[in-house]
Amino acid sequence: MASRRDLDEDDVRSRPARSTRPRTKDRPDYSAATRGLVIAVDRGRTTCVLEDDHTIVTAMKSRELGKKSVVVGDIVGLVGDTSGTEGSLARIVSVIPRKNALTRTIDDNPGEERMIVANVDQMAIVIAAAHPEPRHGFVDRALVVAFDQGIKPIIILTKRDLADGKEFLSVYNGLDIELFEIQRGADLDPLRHALANKMTVLLGHSGVGKSTLVNALVESAERSTGIVNDVTGRGRHTSSSALALRLDPVSEDAETGWIIDTPGVRSFGVAHVNIERVIASFPEFAEAMASCPKNCSHIEDGCALNTWEGFDDPHKSRLSSLRRLLAAQ
Ligand SMILES: Nc1nc2c(ncn2[C@@H]2O[C@H](COP(=O)(O)OP(=O)(O)O)[C@@H](O)[C@H]2O)c(=O)[nH]1
Ligand SMILES: [Mg+2]
Ligand SMILES: [Zn+2]
Structure with missing residues (x-):
């Protein structure tokens, strides 16, 4: 059996929700599809809980979805056999636009990202x-x-x-x-x-x-x-x-x-996050940064954070974190 460590997610990053393509006229109308929450994805089989009556349904992606991923946390439209009885299989025909998503990068292919959870x-x-x-x-x-x-x-x-x-x-x-x-x-x-x-x-x-x-x-x-x-x-x-x-x-x-x-996450990639937003996630430095030179990179010699008084040890540790993140951008 594979050890838990083998199952680690290597690199989790966030990605803005993708906009869905507009429907073309000749696509079937799935507005009557039953809505469900995806609670697990296991080798192509997706487990969903129906919004209406909490029935647990096994489903697979329909061809219409193409390469679009379905992940835990997705709200999906289901058609076909949604009875949830043993051996039944429904089809996922739509994925409601996500409000957020976390993705990881695959070890061997740094360019490839795989989403792990949404919403x-x-x-x-x-x-x-x-x-x-x-x-x-x-x-x-x-x-x-x-x-x-x-x-x-x-x-x-x-x-x-x-x-x-x-x-x-x-x-x-x-x-x-x-x-x-x-x-x-x-x-x-x-x-x-x-x-x-x-x-x-x-x-x-x-x-x-x-x-x-x-x-x-x-x-x-x-x-x-x-x-x-x-x-x-x-x-x-x-x-x-x-x-x-x-x-x-x-x-x-x-x-x-x-x-x-989740099976375990070793590290997060944040390189894709806008630098202003990285800085904004360290609100305890906002006051000090107000005294920085214009367009300060916050890792340069003239940065106000270098001479800010009132730093205690926790601040110092968070500052090294911020600077490691900035240097990696
Ligand atoms: N000492 C101690 N060990 C714990 C505690 N909680 C979990 N463990 C042990 O830590 C190991 C990993 O736990 P697990 O729940 O599988 O971690 P996961 O990989 O994050 O899901 C197991 O051997 C657990 O028995 C705790 O509160 N105290
Ligand atoms: Mg675990
Ligand atoms: Zn600065």
Whole structure:
């Protein structure tokens, strides 16, 4: 069996939603198609949940879609057998324009990007207090991508039983980002509230505890829907692609949220993000930068950040992150 590490996503980047081509007159009219949310894609078979009655339907892309990708989080139009009964297969005939998307670059083909999820409301950046060691670069790049795509970031520090992670997290204290510190068996209620009614994607290196967390969050949802077996027939841990799971409602009148487990993300590419937007995702430096020379690159000698007083250690760490990102642009 392939190890989890083999399944790592190598490089995640955001991409603006592509506009859909206008319909030509002779295309069939699929306005009556049933709408569904894509929760898993596994070797050409797509698992969708119908918006109307939550039926779980297996579907394949119709020829009309051509090379257009269908990813977890997509809202699609379905025709054909949407009964969801065993052995039934519906056809996906349309993909609703995406509000955002995260993509990764394939190892061997740096030019080729593959989308992993779309239409997320929230990005949970998952890091472990130890094993593997947390890295600021990963979190900072993820924050840039979240900012660029208009996705709300939260940070989840796992494995608090191994280390306290205080020093690592102190860098993000002033940023108005919710931080959650957990470990196996921890009270997850505060986190459940942050996840309620939202589509949240978990991003983090392999081994930080994403699947362990998802297990704890969706225990009863999994039992009641059997989604996991429907998707892979083997259990979610062996899934090599993203997988969306419905969360238990936090209260009786609340709607449910969705959490997307991903197989592991090692690094983020942010080279495609406009430089102004990279800088804007470091709001704690805005005041200092107001004193910069015109058109400052913020990595040059005259940059006001070099002489800014009132930097503490967390600022210094974030500044090195920003400068690494700027130098790589
Ligand atoms: N010490 C400790 N280990 C944990 C905790 N959560 C998960 N692990 C372990 O970390 C390893 C990776 O967990 P997994 O959920 O598969 O990580 P993923 O690759 O991010 O999905 C497994 O061996 C887990 O048992 C925790 O809170 N504390
Ligand atoms: Mg996992
Ligand atoms: Zn500057």
